[in-house]
Amino acid sequence: MTLESASPRNSTASIPLETADLVKTFHQGTNLVKALNGVSLTFRAGEFAAIMGPSGCGKSTLLHVMAGLTRPDSGFVSVEGEKLSSLPDGRLTDFRRRRIGLVFQQFNLITALTALENVMLPLMAEGGRETNGARERATLLLDRLGLGERIGHRPDAMSGGEQQRVAIARALVTDPAIILADEPTGSLDSGNGNAICALLKELNEEEGRTIVMVTHEPAVASWAGRVVVMKDGTVFSDWTADQFPDAQSLALRYQEIVSGNVTLGAV
Numbered sequence: 001m002t003l004e005s006a007s008p009r010n011s012t013a014s015i016p017l018e019t020a021d022l023v024k025t026f027h028q029g030t031n032l033v034k035a036l037n038g039v040s041l042t043f044r045a046g047e048f049a050a051i052m053g054p055s056g057c058g059k060s061t062l063l064h065v066m067a068g069l070t071r072p073d074s075g076f077v078s079v080e081g082e083k084l085s086s087l088p089d090g091r092l093t094d095f096r097r098r099r100i101g102l103v104f105q106q107f108n109l110i111t112a113l114t115a116l117e118n119v120m121l122p123l124m125a126e127g128g129r130e131t132n133g134a135r136e137r138a139t140l141l142l143d144r145l146g147l148g149e150r151i152g153h154r155p156d157a158m159s160g161g162e163q164q165r166v167a168i169a170r171a172l173v174t175d176p177a178i179i180l181a182d183e184p185t186g187s188l189d190s191g192n193g194n195a196i197c198a199l200l201k202e203l204n205e206e207e208g209r210t211i212v213m214v215t216h217e218p219a220v221a222s223w224a225g226r227v228v229v230m231k232d233g234t235v236f237s238d239w240t241a242d243q244f245p246d247a248q249s250l251a252l253r254y255q256e257i258v259s260g261n262v263t264l265g266a267v
Protein backbone atom coordinates (compact mmCIF):
# COMPACT_ATOMS: atom_id res chain seq x y z
CA MET A 1 0.00 0.00 0.00
CA THR A 2 1.30 3.42 -0.91
CA LEU A 3 0.25 6.51 0.97
CA GLU A 4 -1.30 9.11 -1.22
CA SER A 5 0.62 12.33 -1.44
CA ALA A 6 -1.26 15.48 -0.53
CA SER A 7 1.45 17.67 -2.05
CA PRO A 8 3.13 18.02 -5.46
CA ARG A 9 6.25 16.24 -4.23
CA ASN A 10 7.63 15.40 -7.65
CA SER A 11 6.25 18.15 -9.83
CA THR A 12 7.03 21.69 -8.73
CA ALA A 13 9.72 20.63 -6.32
CA SER A 14 12.36 19.07 -8.56
CA ILE A 15 15.02 20.50 -6.21
CA PRO A 16 13.51 19.92 -2.77
CA LEU A 17 16.70 20.80 -0.91
CA GLU A 18 19.70 22.93 -1.71
CA THR A 19 22.47 24.48 0.38
CA ALA A 20 24.81 27.21 -0.85
CA ASP A 21 28.15 28.04 0.72
CA LEU A 22 27.02 27.34 4.30
CA VAL A 23 29.30 28.60 7.03
CA LYS A 24 28.64 28.01 10.74
CA THR A 25 31.06 28.85 13.53
CA PHE A 26 30.70 27.96 17.21
CA HIS A 27 32.44 29.52 20.20
CA GLN A 28 34.06 27.01 22.54
CA GLY A 29 35.50 29.04 25.36
CA THR A 30 38.04 31.30 23.69
CA ASN A 31 38.22 29.07 20.59
CA LEU A 32 36.22 29.40 17.42
CA VAL A 33 35.22 26.12 15.77
CA LYS A 34 34.19 26.24 12.13
CA ALA A 35 31.65 23.42 12.00
CA LEU A 36 30.66 24.24 8.41
CA ASN A 37 33.13 25.88 6.08
CA GLY A 38 31.39 26.45 2.76
CA VAL A 39 29.00 23.54 2.16
CA SER A 40 27.09 23.58 -1.12
CA LEU A 41 24.90 20.58 -1.93
CA THR A 42 21.86 19.95 -4.10
CA PHE A 43 19.48 17.07 -3.41
CA ARG A 44 17.13 16.03 -6.19
CA ALA A 45 13.54 14.91 -5.70
CA GLY A 46 13.41 11.25 -4.81
CA GLU A 47 17.05 11.05 -3.82
CA PHE A 48 18.23 8.96 -0.86
CA ALA A 49 21.55 10.40 0.33
CA ALA A 50 23.79 9.58 3.27
CA ILE A 51 26.14 12.07 4.89
CA MET A 52 29.19 10.50 6.48
CA GLY A 53 32.39 11.75 8.04
CA PRO A 54 34.55 11.49 11.15
CA SER A 55 33.30 12.71 14.51
CA GLY A 56 33.20 16.49 14.68
CA CYS A 57 33.34 17.06 10.89
CA GLY A 58 30.01 18.93 10.94
CA LYS A 59 27.43 16.31 9.90
CA SER A 60 24.86 17.08 12.60
CA THR A 61 25.40 20.80 12.26
CA LEU A 62 24.69 20.51 8.53
CA LEU A 63 21.53 18.51 9.17
CA HIS A 64 20.34 21.00 11.80
CA VAL A 65 21.03 23.94 9.48
CA MET A 66 19.19 22.19 6.62
CA ALA A 67 16.27 21.61 9.00
CA GLY A 68 16.20 25.27 10.02
CA LEU A 69 16.97 24.32 13.64
CA THR A 70 20.25 26.26 13.50
CA ARG A 71 20.80 29.47 11.55
CA PRO A 72 24.04 29.58 9.49
CA ASP A 73 26.45 32.53 9.76
CA SER A 74 26.34 32.86 5.98
CA GLY A 75 25.13 30.97 2.95
CA PHE A 76 21.58 29.69 2.64
CA VAL A 77 19.32 26.65 2.67
CA SER A 78 16.48 26.41 0.22
CA VAL A 79 13.64 23.93 0.71
CA GLU A 80 11.31 23.63 -2.28
CA GLY A 81 12.58 27.02 -3.43
CA GLU A 82 11.88 28.71 -0.07
CA LYS A 83 14.98 30.23 1.51
CA LEU A 84 14.86 29.36 5.22
CA SER A 85 16.87 32.49 6.07
CA SER A 86 14.11 34.68 4.68
CA LEU A 87 11.55 33.26 7.11
CA PRO A 88 11.09 34.87 10.54
CA ASP A 89 11.23 32.42 13.48
CA GLY A 90 7.47 31.80 13.76
CA ARG A 91 7.02 31.12 10.04
CA LEU A 92 10.18 29.02 9.97
CA THR A 93 8.80 26.77 12.73
CA ASP A 94 5.53 26.42 10.85
CA PHE A 95 7.30 25.78 7.54
CA ARG A 96 9.54 23.15 9.14
CA ARG A 97 6.58 21.42 10.73
CA ARG A 98 4.81 21.12 7.38
CA ARG A 99 7.63 20.59 4.88
CA ILE A 100 10.54 18.90 6.71
CA GLY A 101 10.26 15.52 8.44
CA LEU A 102 12.83 15.01 11.19
CA VAL A 103 14.07 11.72 12.62
CA PHE A 104 16.59 11.62 15.44
CA GLN A 105 18.84 8.98 16.99
CA GLN A 106 16.99 9.16 20.33
CA PHE A 107 13.51 9.03 18.66
CA ASN A 108 12.39 12.17 20.60
CA LEU A 109 8.90 10.80 21.25
CA ILE A 110 6.72 12.21 24.02
CA THR A 111 6.57 9.49 26.65
CA ALA A 112 3.20 10.54 28.09
CA LEU A 113 1.49 10.13 24.70
CA THR A 114 0.56 6.97 22.81
CA ALA A 115 2.12 6.09 19.46
CA LEU A 116 -0.99 7.43 17.70
CA GLU A 117 -0.95 10.70 19.64
CA ASN A 118 2.76 11.17 18.93
CA VAL A 119 2.19 10.73 15.21
CA MET A 120 -0.82 13.07 15.24
CA LEU A 121 1.11 15.85 17.00
CA PRO A 122 2.39 17.68 13.89
CA LEU A 123 -1.19 17.81 12.60
CA MET A 124 -2.70 19.31 15.76
CA ALA A 125 -4.02 22.82 15.43
CA GLU A 126 -3.39 25.71 17.82
CA GLY A 127 -4.45 24.81 21.37
CA GLY A 128 -4.05 21.06 20.77
CA ARG A 129 -7.26 20.74 18.76
CA GLU A 130 -7.45 17.71 16.49
CA THR A 131 -7.60 18.71 12.81
CA ASN A 132 -9.83 16.95 10.30
CA GLY A 133 -8.48 13.62 9.21
CA ALA A 134 -5.46 13.71 11.57
CA ARG A 135 -6.43 10.53 13.40
CA GLU A 136 -7.15 8.64 10.19
CA ARG A 137 -3.90 9.69 8.53
CA ALA A 138 -1.79 8.84 11.60
CA THR A 139 -3.54 5.47 11.96
CA LEU A 140 -2.98 4.68 8.28
CA LEU A 141 0.70 5.55 8.56
CA LEU A 142 1.27 3.47 11.68
CA ASP A 143 -0.50 0.57 10.01
CA ARG A 144 1.65 1.05 6.89
CA LEU A 145 4.78 0.93 9.06
CA GLY A 146 3.70 -2.32 10.69
CA LEU A 147 2.50 -0.82 13.97
CA GLY A 148 -1.24 -1.20 13.51
CA GLU A 149 -1.48 -3.28 16.69
CA ARG A 150 0.60 -0.83 18.72
CA ILE A 151 -1.12 2.51 18.18
CA GLY A 152 -2.41 2.70 21.75
CA HIS A 153 0.95 1.91 23.35
CA ARG A 154 3.23 4.47 24.95
CA PRO A 155 6.89 4.66 23.83
CA ASP A 156 8.25 3.00 26.98
CA ALA A 157 6.21 -0.11 26.18
CA MET A 158 7.80 -0.38 22.73
CA SER A 159 11.17 -1.63 21.46
CA GLY A 160 13.74 0.82 20.10
CA GLY A 161 12.97 -0.29 16.55
CA GLU A 162 9.24 0.24 17.09
CA GLN A 163 9.85 3.66 18.63
CA GLN A 164 11.93 4.68 15.63
CA ARG A 165 9.14 3.54 13.29
CA VAL A 166 6.72 5.72 15.27
CA ALA A 167 9.17 8.61 14.89
CA ILE A 168 9.35 7.96 11.13
CA ALA A 169 5.54 7.90 10.94
CA ARG A 170 5.49 11.23 12.80
CA ALA A 171 8.03 12.63 10.32
CA LEU A 172 5.86 11.52 7.39
CA VAL A 173 2.47 12.60 8.66
CA THR A 174 2.55 16.07 7.10
CA ASP A 175 3.77 14.60 3.79
CA PRO A 176 6.93 16.74 3.86
CA ALA A 177 9.18 17.55 0.93
CA ILE A 178 12.15 15.91 2.61
CA ILE A 179 13.00 13.59 5.48
CA LEU A 180 16.15 14.50 7.41
CA ALA A 181 17.43 11.74 9.69
CA ASP A 182 20.30 12.16 12.16
CA GLU A 183 21.87 8.76 12.96
CA PRO A 184 18.45 7.03 12.77
CA THR A 185 19.96 3.63 13.58
CA GLY A 186 22.43 4.92 16.18
CA SER A 187 20.45 3.65 19.18
CA LEU A 188 19.40 0.34 17.63
CA ASP A 189 20.93 -3.14 17.45
CA SER A 190 21.96 -4.27 13.98
CA GLY A 191 18.71 -6.19 13.33
CA ASN A 192 16.48 -3.23 14.16
CA GLY A 193 18.92 -0.88 12.44
CA ASN A 194 18.67 -2.90 9.23
CA ALA A 195 14.89 -2.90 9.44
CA ILE A 196 14.87 0.91 9.72
CA CYS A 197 17.25 1.21 6.74
CA ALA A 198 15.00 -1.12 4.72
CA LEU A 199 11.98 1.01 5.67
CA LEU A 200 13.71 4.24 4.60
CA LYS A 201 14.76 2.61 1.32
CA GLU A 202 11.19 1.45 0.71
CA LEU A 203 9.79 4.92 1.43
CA ASN A 204 12.34 6.32 -0.98
CA GLU A 205 11.80 3.82 -3.80
CA GLU A 206 8.07 3.24 -3.56
CA GLU A 207 6.90 6.72 -2.60
CA GLY A 208 9.68 8.86 -4.07
CA ARG A 209 10.53 10.32 -0.67
CA THR A 210 13.64 12.50 -0.64
CA ILE A 211 15.74 11.37 2.31
CA VAL A 212 19.00 12.74 3.70
CA MET A 213 20.48 10.67 6.52
CA VAL A 214 23.52 11.33 8.67
CA THR A 215 25.43 8.23 9.71
CA HIS A 216 28.97 7.23 10.54
CA GLU A 217 28.35 3.59 9.64
CA PRO A 218 29.24 2.50 6.07
CA ALA A 219 26.80 -0.45 6.36
CA VAL A 220 23.97 2.03 6.97
CA ALA A 221 25.16 4.53 4.34
CA SER A 222 25.33 1.78 1.71
CA TRP A 223 21.51 1.67 1.67
CA ALA A 224 21.56 5.14 0.09
CA GLY A 225 22.06 5.92 -3.58
CA ARG A 226 24.51 8.71 -2.84
CA VAL A 227 27.12 9.17 -0.14
CA VAL A 228 28.52 12.58 0.74
CA VAL A 229 31.66 12.42 2.90
CA MET A 230 32.48 15.48 4.98
CA LYS A 231 35.77 16.41 6.54
CA ASP A 232 36.60 19.51 8.60
CA GLY A 233 33.35 21.25 7.78
CA THR A 234 33.60 20.76 4.02
CA VAL A 235 32.35 18.25 1.45
CA PHE A 236 35.31 15.94 0.85
CA SER A 237 33.70 13.55 -1.62
CA ASP A 238 30.31 12.97 -3.21
CA TRP A 239 29.79 9.42 -4.50
CA THR A 240 26.90 7.78 -6.32
CA ALA A 241 25.98 4.14 -5.77
CA ASP A 242 27.95 2.93 -8.81
CA GLN A 243 31.11 4.14 -7.07
CA PHE A 244 30.45 1.90 -4.05
CA PRO A 245 28.91 -1.35 -5.32
CA ASP A 246 28.54 -2.80 -1.83
CA ALA A 247 28.88 -1.93 1.85
CA GLN A 248 32.35 -3.43 2.06
CA SER A 249 33.83 -1.35 -0.75
CA LEU A 250 32.22 1.75 0.72
CA ALA A 251 33.70 0.92 4.14
CA LEU A 252 37.17 0.54 2.60
CA ARG A 253 37.05 3.81 0.68
CA TYR A 254 35.58 5.60 3.67
CA GLN A 255 38.22 4.22 6.03
CA GLU A 256 40.97 5.52 3.74
CA ILE A 257 39.49 9.00 3.98
CA VAL A 258 38.96 8.92 7.73
CA SER A 259 42.46 7.61 8.38
CA GLY A 260 43.90 10.40 6.25
CA ASN A 261 45.31 8.13 3.51
CA VAL A 262 43.41 9.92 0.78
CA THR A 263 43.80 13.55 -0.18
CA LEU A 264 41.07 15.60 -1.77
CA GLY A 265 42.54 15.46 -5.28
CA ALA A 266 42.52 11.65 -5.20
CA VAL A 267 38.82 11.25 -4.44
Ligand SMILES: Nc1ncnc2c1ncn2[C@@H]1O[C@H](COP(=O)(O)OP(=O)(O)OP(=O)(O)O)[C@@H](O)[C@H]1O
Residues within 6 Å of the ligand: 026, 027, 028, 033, 034, 035, 053, 054, 055, 056, 057, 058, 059, 060, 061, 062, 216
Ligand atom coordinates in the same frame (compact mmCIF):
# COMPACT_ATOMS: atom_id res chain seq x y z
N1 LIG B 1 26.28 24.02 20.05
C1 LIG B 1 27.60 23.92 19.87
N2 LIG B 1 28.44 24.68 20.59
C2 LIG B 1 29.78 24.63 20.41
N3 LIG B 1 30.37 23.80 19.53
C3 LIG B 1 29.58 23.01 18.78
C4 LIG B 1 28.17 23.02 18.92
N4 LIG B 1 27.64 22.12 18.06
C5 LIG B 1 28.69 21.57 17.40
N5 LIG B 1 29.84 22.09 17.84
C6 LIG B 1 31.19 21.77 17.34
O1 LIG B 1 31.14 21.83 15.93
C7 LIG B 1 31.90 20.77 15.36
C8 LIG B 1 30.99 19.94 14.47
O2 LIG B 1 30.04 19.26 15.32
P1 LIG B 1 28.95 18.25 14.74
O3 LIG B 1 28.15 17.78 15.89
O4 LIG B 1 28.24 18.89 13.62
O5 LIG B 1 29.86 17.09 14.18
P2 LIG B 1 29.46 15.61 13.75
O6 LIG B 1 30.19 15.33 12.51
O7 LIG B 1 27.98 15.47 13.71
O8 LIG B 1 30.07 14.78 14.95
P3 LIG B 1 29.57 13.38 15.59
O9 LIG B 1 29.73 12.32 14.52
O10 LIG B 1 30.53 13.16 16.72
O11 LIG B 1 28.15 13.56 16.04
C9 LIG B 1 32.50 20.00 16.52
O12 LIG B 1 33.81 20.48 16.76
C10 LIG B 1 31.59 20.35 17.68
O13 LIG B 1 32.29 20.28 18.91
